[in-house]
Amino acid sequence: MRSLRTNPEFRRLHNEKGFSALKKLPESLDNVEGLLWTAGNLGMLAESQGILESLDSLPALVELNERVIELDKGYLGAAAHNALGCISAVVLKKTPLTFWQVYNHGFSWEGTREHFQKAIDQAPEYLGHYFSYAYYYALNKNKEDLARSLLEKVIQKPLGDSYPLMHEVAKEKAEILINRL
Numbered sequence: 001m002r003s004l005r006t007n008p009e010f011r012r013l014h015n016e017k018g019f020s021a022l023k024k025l026p027e028s029l030d031n032v033e034g035l036l037w038t039a040g041n042l043g044m045l046a047e048s049q050g051i052l053e054s055l056d057s058l059p060a061l062v063e064l065n066e067r068v069i070e071l072d073k074g075y076l077g078a079a080a081h082n083a084l085g086c087i088s089a090v091v092l093k094k095t096p097l098t099f100w101q102v103y104n105h106g107f108s109w110e111g112t113r114e115h116f117q118k119a120i121d122q123a124p125e126y127l128g129h130y131f132s133y134a135y136y137y138a139l140n141k142n143k144e145d146l147a148r149s150l151l152e153k154v155i156q157k158p159l160g161d162s163y164p165l166m167h168e169v170a171k172e173k174a175e176i177l178i179n180r181l
Helices: 008-023 033-047 055-072 077-092 099-105 107-124 125-140 144-156 162-181
Strands: none
Touching: 008 055, 033 055, 033 077, 033 125, 055 077, 077 107, 077 125, 107 125, 125 162, 144 162
16 A cells, blocks of 8 residues: 555545545556555455455455556466456355445456456466466356366466466365365
């Protein structure tokens, strides 16, 4: 948040509105790193609180990630596309409890799939995208063959030089999930 507040227009808006300033960002706010890391931290907080307790954070999460995509869709391995795919899947899974949020943000299963596909297209080396696609989309849509194929890809691909820690985590999660299938 501190890095976002280096933008004078955002700082003024944040001073006036507090957290709500994240729900409609000024056009001049173009700090991709600050936007994505703010979204990531907010997403982790929302995940720990649960979907119903964090619905107020949803507009900010969407706005932050959409701005990252607008400015640099490939930043940090296309993390914003992956995040929006995960967010929309979690919200869609909880419909009708979250119907209003689905309606407001235009979430759909097709849009969820598209976010994961765009993440993979932008950063095919990032194994976490395949895991997220399997876990959040394929399994929720009862596409077990697709899920298995994506998880096998995670397990079989080498760690590589980029994102080795995240790849190791994705591989461990994929092993656990594929064994459940």
